[in-house]
Amino acid sequence: MRVLVVENMAGSDLGLVGLALSEANIEIDLRQPFSGDALPGGHDEHDAIVVLGGGQSALDDHTHPYLADLAALMRTFGDADKSVLGICLGSQLLARGYGATNILGAAREFGWHDVHLTDEGASDPMLSGISARFPIFEWHSDTFTLPDGAVHLATNGTTAHQAFRIGRAAYGTQFHFEASTTVVEDWNRNFPAVIAGIDPTWLATYPDHAAKHGETADAAGLAIARAWVRTIETRDR
Numbered sequence: 001m002r003v004l005v006v007e008n009m010a011g012s013d014l015g016l017v018g019l020a021l022s023e024a025n026i027e028i029d030l031r032q033p034f035s036g037d038a039l040p041g042g043h044d045e046h047d048a049i050v051v052l053g054g055g056q057s058a059l060d061d062h063t064h065p066y067l068a069d070l071a072a073l074m075r076t077f078g079d080a081d082k083s084v085l086g087i088c089l090g091s092q093l094l095a096r097g098y099g100a101t102n103i104l105g106a107a108r109e110f111g112w113h114d115v116h117l118t119d120e121g122a123s124d125p126m127l128s129g130i131s132a133r134f135p136i137f138e139w140h141s142d143t144f145t146l147p148d149g150a151v152h153l154a155t156n157g158t159t160a161h162q163a164f165r166i167g168r169a170a171y172g173t174q175f176h177f178e179a180s181t182t183v184v185e186d187w188n189r190n191f192p193a194v195i196a197g198i199d200p201t202w203l204a205t206y207p208d209h210a211a212k213h214g215e216t217a218d219a220a221g222l223a224i225a226r227a228w229v230r231t232i233e234t235r236d237r
Contacts, residue, residue: 001234002027004046006070008034008054008089011190015178016218017050017085020225026232033066043076048083048232051090053176055194057142058092058102071097078170083232088140091164091172098147098166107159107174109138110198112213115162115175121153126171126227127163134220135213137179139187169231177221181214 003021005014005028014021014028021028029046031037034054040046051074056064058071075097078084086094092102116133117124143159146152147166154163154173163173179187188195188203195202202209 001047001232002029002045003232004040004049005030006039006049006051006090007032008052008056008064010035011187012052012054013178013183013186014050014052015180015183016221016225017087017178017228019222020229023226024229024232026229033070034064039066039069039073043073043080043082046077046082047234048085049074049077050085051087051093052178053088053090053139056089057104058089058096058144059104067093073097074170078166081168081233083228084166084170085228086172087178088174088176091174092142092144094166094170094172095144095147095150095161095164098150100147100150101145103143103145105141107143108141109158110195111138111202112136112209112217113138113156113158113175115154115156117154118152120151121163124151124153124165125169125231126165126224127153129223129227130220135217136175136177136220137184137217138175139179140174143174169228171228173224177224180218180221181210184210184214 003026061067071093074084074094112135115136121127150164150166165171
């Protein structure tokens, strides 16, 4: 199996999703369109697509002109019944690709926050193996309306649409379930000024946050990652 992975900024990390893909011996085709890599013209050469987060909004076509094409490409995979995973910005692009409205600056979250599953989420193939309420890492300020026909899977008090599914296996998660404590610690080192601008206390109090939430969030994230990988189906190419 071969999975297309699209990074939207330097320093993003597949984290627990990368671990789950490696466990399944899945080939990764990594593209960085923000630095000039071309996106495929369609889904034929890949069995699934993963789109990671980034500092831009899903509507920043003026600075990242590939975003509209990427949103359309995600829909192409979903419409072909191939597995799709959009995380944070990736979820916002998936929503855009399916005609939803992107809402900028209306839902700010940073750090580990509780998310809870809807009734549909509790029975969903990707999420049914975790607790109905769980802590998971967040880093975003934007949100979106649900696309027509989407199944609402998870929510919290700040961001109503934390996760959704379209069709069999096109998933968007606003939360960063790929971000293990190792990934979060890398972000602490790589983006200290950005983080200090969001939460001036975060770096100093990080050990307390990690001790309280890290182990539970890591377990939930890996369970979600493994479950999504199981949705990937090999197709003739």
